[in-house]
Amino acid sequence: MYLKSVQIVGFKSFPDKIRIDLLPGINAFVGPNGCGKSNLVDAIRWGLGEQNPYALRGTKMEDMIFAGTESRKPLGMAEVSLTFEKNKNLGVPLSRFTITRRLFRSGESEYYLNKTPVRLKDIQDIFRGTGLGSNGYAFLSLEMVEFILFSRPRERRNLFDELAGITGYKFQKQKILKEIEKNRENLQRLTDITQELERQLRYIRRQASRARRYKELQEKIRNLEIGLALREYISLSRKKEATEKELLQQKSKFMAGKKEEEKKKRDIDLLQNRWMELTHILERNREKETILREEIARLEGEIRVMKERKEQLITNLEESKDIILERDKKKGKLREEKRRKEEELKNRKELLEQKE
Secondary structure: OEEEEEEEEOEOOEOOOEEEEOOOOOOOOOOOOOOOHHHHHHHHHHHOOOOOHHHHOOOOHHHHEOOOOOOOOOOOEEEEEEEEEOOOOOOOOOOEEEEEEEEEOOOOEEEEEOOEEEOHHHHHHHHOOOOOOOOOOOOOOHHHHHHHHHOOHHHHHHHHHHHHOOHHHHHHHHHHHHHHHHHHHHHHHHHHHHHHHHHHHHHHHHHHHHHHHHHHHHHHHHHHHHHHHHHHHHHHHHHHHHHHHHHHHHHHHHHHHHHHHHHHHHHHHHHHHHHHHHHHHHHHHHHHHHHHHHHHHHHHHHHHHHHHHHHHHHHHHHHHHHHHHHHHHHHHHHHHHHHHHHHHHHHHHHHHHHHO
8 A cells, every 4th residue: 555645735834735646666855954845744644643743843733734924824724635545455445545634723623534524543443554653664763763773672573563564453353352351241240140130030039929928918908907997987977077067057156257247347447437537527627717717816907907997097087077177167267258358349339339
């Protein structure tokens, strides 16, 4: 099986979508420092499911997303798609398949197999024993070379097992052994449950015998209780009749008392209404009395004023009488003087006539 193509968008220094087609055999990537050779290898490892950001020369998974430059804004998603062609059974029915890993800046990750959503575990199971896992021998860094040269025999053997392609079989073996052990535990558990059920069955049989005896005794007790209940029912029925009669008598007395109470209540209501009427009348009379007292005081004041005016008028009248008498005297004198003047005038006329 070999990697046929790599498609990258938004991963580290690759903001635009690029596609790199690989040919069977050796493919080499050359270029100056900083052109993205290491980022291309990181993209392949990341697409295969690498979970350690330090192994990808970062501090957190968010560092895998294009962070932006002075001329370009940061992106919100990184995506890597790897297309493989296989030459042996890997649990994938197609001869060519594509796995895709997608990471959002919110921290959500998505995995796809031929555009169908899958789990990370499903991707790891496909490449188990092929050396293409995130920690497989397909990626030989300087640290990995040193590890191979200076590792312990057991660690080196694990690497050779991976190279020989038997790691997947060992994994399957361990998985089957675990299932066998689990089945043994389940079988032992079933045996224990069977023994417990047999013990419970014996106990239940004894309990059933006791239950039958208990049921017979319960039937006898029930018959006795029915007889006792019947006698108690008859006695209670008689007591009930006597109690109902007494209750009717008490009810009659209560109704009579209630009628008397209602009558007294009506009388009290009438008296209260009459008292309220008298209270209103008394209040009105008090108001009238106050008004009359004020009217009397006003009239008495007017009478005093009128008496004073009367006395003044009497005084004025006496003075007027004196004035009238004085005027009458003057009028008499004037009449007498007039009469005298008229006679004198008459005499003078007569003298004049005689002289003529």
